[in-house]
Amino acid sequence: MEIISNVHRVPGVDGANVYLLLDETLTLVDTGMPRSAATILEYIRSLGRAPTDLTRILLTHHHIDHVGGLAKLKRQTGATVLAHPDDAPFIASEQPPPLPHGIVMRLIFRVMSLVFHAEPVSVDVLIEESQTLDVLSGVTIVHAPGHTSGSIALYVPAERLLISGDAINRRGNRLGLPPKPFTQDMEQAVASIRRLVDLDFDVLCPGHGDPIVGGAAEQVRAMLREQKGKAV
Numbered sequence: 001m002e003i004i005s006n007v008h009r010v011p012g013v014d015g016a017n018v019y020l021l022l023d024e025t026l027t028l029v030d031t032g033m034p035r036s037a038a039t040i041l042e043y044i045r046s047l048g049r050a051p052t053d054l055t056r057i058l059l060t061h062h063h064i065d066h067v068g069g070l071a072k073l074k075r076q077t078g079a080t081v082l083a084h085p086d087d088a089p090f091i092a093s094e095q096p097p098p099l100p101h102g103i104v105m106r107l108i109f110r111v112m113s114l115v116f117h118a119e120p121v122s123v124d125v126l127i128e129e130s131q132t133l134d135v136l137s138g139v140t141i142v143h144a145p146g147h148t149s150g151s152i153a154l155y156v157p158a159e160r161l162l163i164s165g166d167a168i169n170r171r172g173n174r175l176g177l178p179p180k181p182f183t184q185d186m187e188q189a190v191a192s193i194r195r196l197v198d199l200d201f202d203v204l205c206p207g208h209g210d211p212i213v214g215g216a217a218e219q220v221r222a223m224l225r226e227q228k229g230k231a232v
Helices: 037-046 070-079 103-115 186-197 214-229
Strands: 001-004 006-011 019-022 028-029 054-058 080-083 140-143 152-156 161-165 203-207
Touching: 006 161, 006 186, 019 037, 037 070, 054 161, 203 214
Parallel strands: 028 054, 054 080, 161 203
Antiparallel strands: 001 006, 006 019, 019 028, 140 152, 152 161
């Protein structure tokens, strides 16, 4: 599904949204849950492109609904994997991921970990704040910690486009803060949203829910005003 010219959301993917940036080569943002790779590759073919056109996979953070399809995609395309250094050890399973908050959520997490497993993949390129990638008209990396310590957003100034990962939540198509049980530091997450909303963007591609095309930054500002005064 085309959001704006050369920016697509891959339909039918389980878990988080997966975005495809079309240029001379292809760049994927996140990979959905395990078993999502086939859906992503089929969408690439439906655009008249070959899986080997996918040369770069950007990961907004390490959670399984964003990295589940990574290993298979890496094997089938040879794409370079990019992520922030704070989350890279979790993607490669060099460290166990932080547990969610709350006893009940931790129990659910442990049970779900027995059912869904993301095959570890080493990160090829570590990306950090203000780094610019030669994709489309230029993609700037914005470090947006809080949900995870290595969460990133992708900003395309020429398109006034922000791909936020889970730094900005839109589950149920309602804007909000990242989900508390799976957010490492909510105060830091709020501070990251305040930084992001200062960027000049009109289109928001969140990690979950439908993209917002038109007036996106103002809608995020309105959400922050609603949150003001609430316990975080």
